[in-house]
Amino acid sequence: MIIDVALVRRLLAEQFPQWADLPVAPVAVGGNDNRTFHIGDGMTARLPSAEGYVASVEKEQRWLPVLAPHLPVPIPAPLGHGRPGAGYPWPWSVNRWVDGDTARRDTVTDLTAFAVDLAGFATALQGVDTGGEPAAGRHSFWRGAALDHYDDETRKSIAALDGRIDGAAATAEWDAALAAEWRGRPVWFHGDFAPGNLLVRAGRLAGVIDFGTSGVGDPACDTVIAWTFLDAPARVAFKEALGVDDATWQRGRGWALWKALITLAQDATATAAAREIALITRR
Structure with a gap:
């Protein structure tokens, strides 16, 4: 499966049209378990690269907001919970960008x-x-x-x-x-x-x-x-x-x-x- 900028644009247009016009680009260090893309200046799209990594989406959506207030430095904050679509078979996330x-x-x-x-x-x-x-x-x-x-x-x-x-x-x-x-x-x-x-x-x-x-x-x-x-x-x-x-x-x-x-x-x-x-x- 090809997980690229074009796919992210299709997913945004289909599920988060309020962000569909923002620029999308792959991050420099995108990881193996997930593919990560910049959305505009302050967000990321995070897409599991295989079925074995899908469980992390629901987990991060549920628990990151619980953890964040207790931690000394920022962690990703979920902004959107994507669903399968545009030819992509699994749930995915839009998170706030963590700078550094x-x-x-x-x-x-x-x-x-x-x-x-x-x-x-x-x-x-x-x-x-x-x-x-x-x-x-x-x-x-x-x-x-x-x-x-x-x-x-x-x-x-x-x-x-x-x-x-x-x-x-x-x-x-x-x-x-x-x-x-x-x-x-x-x-x-x-x-x-x-x-x-x-x-x-x-x-x-x-x-x-x-x-x-x-x-x-x-x-x-x-x-x-x-x-x-x-x-x-x-x-x-x-x-x-x-x-x-x-x-x-x-x-x-x-x-x-x-x-x-x-x-x-x-x-x-x-x-x-x-x-x-x-x-x-x-x-």
Whole structure:
């Protein structure tokens, strides 16, 4: 299916004619699970790219307005709930644009300050009470649930990478993550604190987007960025500011290891994933 500017224009004309004359353009970092487009200066259209990502639309429409007042930086605000149409088979969203530059080493002026800001956001998010819903599960791609959901996939990836990684160290790290069972109270998690979902202005955290894998459960998955983006001093500051215990930190290492392993197993040129595996398994 082609999800492009022409499709968005047709959907707007059909369902939101008040915005149909506004310019539409793809965003520079549009993501994989959804395709995102600027609408005018202050809105975005967000369209799931496959059926497996459709559940995020209703979730974000329902919960983003609940979360927003409790968080220290802006998150997307739903402005319109699109329905299937114009040849597009799934629901979609119009959201308020969140301004900022994608987090990169050249846009984040102080990684340690950024890490502390992000820990503050995660702490505020965890403090929002929703009565246990939406509980982690298929809609969150099992973020926030038990790591053993991905046990078979992880072990197969380690075997497939034999000779390219330290398989014994990776297995030991994974086993330690599985053993570090979560016994805490279910809390909100974002599920994908990747640089592409974190926005900065003047080098500091200024917004968080893409709550498609969010939910309520174990927040360990929100520590993954410690190994995928932060340097050693920022990693220490992030852990201290979050106040997480060693078991949660270990499960976070497991989440980071799983993603790096499957990425490298699928793409032998994924050098960032290889570096992450080496970092996580080095003690």
